[in-house]
Amino acid sequence: MIKRIHIAFLLTGLIFFSAISSGFAVFYFMFYTLIAVLLASLVWTRLNLFGVSITANRRSGLSQVGDYVETELLIKNASILPKVLLEVRDMEDLPGESTGSLLNIKPLETVTWTSKALLRKRGVFRLGPPKAYTSDLFGLFNSRKTFDGVNEVTVHPATASIPNFQLSQSVGLHPGISRRLTQQITPSVSTIRDYVYGDALRRIHWPSTLRQSKLMVKEFDNDARGHTWIVLDMDHAVQHGEEIDNTEETAVEVAASVANHLLNADVPVGVLASGDKEYIVPPKRTSSAHNDIMSMLAIARAEGNQPLHQVLQQNHSLFGMTSALVIITSSTETSWLEVVRTSLSEVSRISVVFVDPHSFGSESVLDMNYVLLSSSHALTYVVRKGRNLGDELDYRKASSAGINPTLEFSSAD
Numbered sequence: 001m002i003k004r005i006h007i008a009f010l011l012t013g014l015i016f017f018s019a020i021s022s023g024f025a026v027f028y029f030m031f032y033t034l035i036a037v038l039l040a041s042l043v044w045t046r047l048n049l050f051g052v053s054i055t056a057n058r059r060s061g062l063s064q065v066g067d068y069v070e071t072e073l074l075i076k077n078a079s080i081l082p083k084v085l086l087e088v089r090d091m092e093d094l095p096g097e098s099t100g101s102l103l104n105i106k107p108l109e110t111v112t113w114t115s116k117a118l119l120r121k122r123g124v125f126r127l128g129p130p131k132a133y134t135s136d137l138f139g140l141f142n143s144r145k146t147f148d149g150v151n152e153v154t155v156h157p158a159t160a161s162i163p164n165f166q167l168s169q170s171v172g173l174h175p176g177i178s179r180r181l182t183q184q185i186t187p188s189v190s191t192i193r194d195y196v197y198g199d200a201l202r203r204i205h206w207p208s209t210l211r212q213s214k215l216m217v218k219e220f221d222n223d224a225r226g227h228t229w230i231v232l233d234m235d236h237a238v239q240h241g242e243e244i245d246n247t248e249e250t251a252v253e254v255a256a257s258v259a260n261h262l263l264n265a266d267v268p269v270g271v272l273a274s275g276d277k278e279y280i281v282p283p284k285r286t287s288s289a290h291n292d293i294m295s296m297l298a299i300a301r302a303e304g305n306q307p308l309h310q311v312l313q314q315n316h317s318l319f320g321m322t323s324a325l326v327i328i329t330s331s332t333e334t335s336w337l338e339v340v341r342t343s344l345s346e347v348s349r350i351s352v353v354f355v356d357p358h359s360f361g362s363e364s365v366l367d368m369n370y371v372l373l374s375s376s377h378a379l380t381y382v383v384r385k386g387r388n389l390g391d392e393l394d395y396r397k398a399s400s401a402g403i404n405p406t407l408e409f410s411s412a413d
Helices: 004-022 025-047 178-185 206-212 247-264 289-299 308-314 335-341 367-374
Strands: 052-058 061-064 068-077 083-090 099-105 110-118 123-127 131-135 142-146 151-156 189-194 216-220 228-233 269-274 278-281 324-329 350-355 379-383
Touching: 004 025, 025 142, 052 083, 061 289, 068 083, 068 099, 099 110, 123 289, 151 289, 206 216, 228 247, 228 308, 247 269, 247 289, 247 324, 247 350, 269 289, 278 289, 308 324, 308 335, 324 335
Parallel strands: 061 151, 228 269, 228 324, 324 350, 350 379
Antiparallel strands: 052 068, 068 110, 083 099, 083 131, 123 151, 131 142, 189 216, 269 278
């Protein structure tokens, strides 16, 4: 691509050649004028950044998809020359976001500019560094200066409210069922400890609280019968869709929503995902459980090549004594269903969430998988592109023991 500066130099050379060849004074005048313009433009771009400094005040840490991150930039002009059309940019590494502003700054003046960007995708991202750009009036020369101020932000996946989600065999978390779940879990108290922000209020041990005049909570032992494992299929071969709106991101949001729903009900949740590497967060009832799971889901990527049936086979010992298993997949293969019927036969309550690949542009359909699961006791949900998760993960629309609701498999939404 030919840039303006190349054209300017070419034009200058032609005029100089014409001046020497013809000896006309007008060509010499044009030549010296162009040289003066080029030199002035070059000096302008250097001086317009001279004495400029930028300080970034930003928060880093944990956020969630859909949140906004803000940065306050203090731009100081320490020189006696004004800064004209100075472009300041920040957060250029965020997916789909690049904030910037054109500023005019007086001599010895400090201005404040606040940048705001939407967090569109889960992951760990770099905020900054802030940069200043300038150009001459003709667009011939450009200059850039980079300043300190880099932070990282961990973006947790989005979560949806799924009040009518329940685990298989009518052991769920909606009104009228939670008592049965509690009776089956029957966790035992192992110790009493100080209350930590984030602990469920239902775990407060009132006798100890009254005796010690401070909040005390019950710490439960890790009774495997009360655990729920979420298995997230991150095999690259079964993923479909576009960059952000795809089966991978939808499955991660489902996993985050289910984990959040169960943890809020004080159910220990573990998560297993085999993608670019194997991620395991064991079930626990600590105040850090939610953050541990969401932070893992923030970085897990569907870049693995291990099919779901291998993941289930290699890790079936983890689920052997659990009370519930939730499998989230977009796989239309039937091999993993055989593993569920054999190696995982001792797991009494299995729920499956299908992320329908057909609705994301795949030619594959879930008919056979759904029929096979519908004939078992596995509670089966189907999540389609663009649908509300609260509606899709509703036990009243799910299939179990031969109940087969209308699924509309034959056409994409």
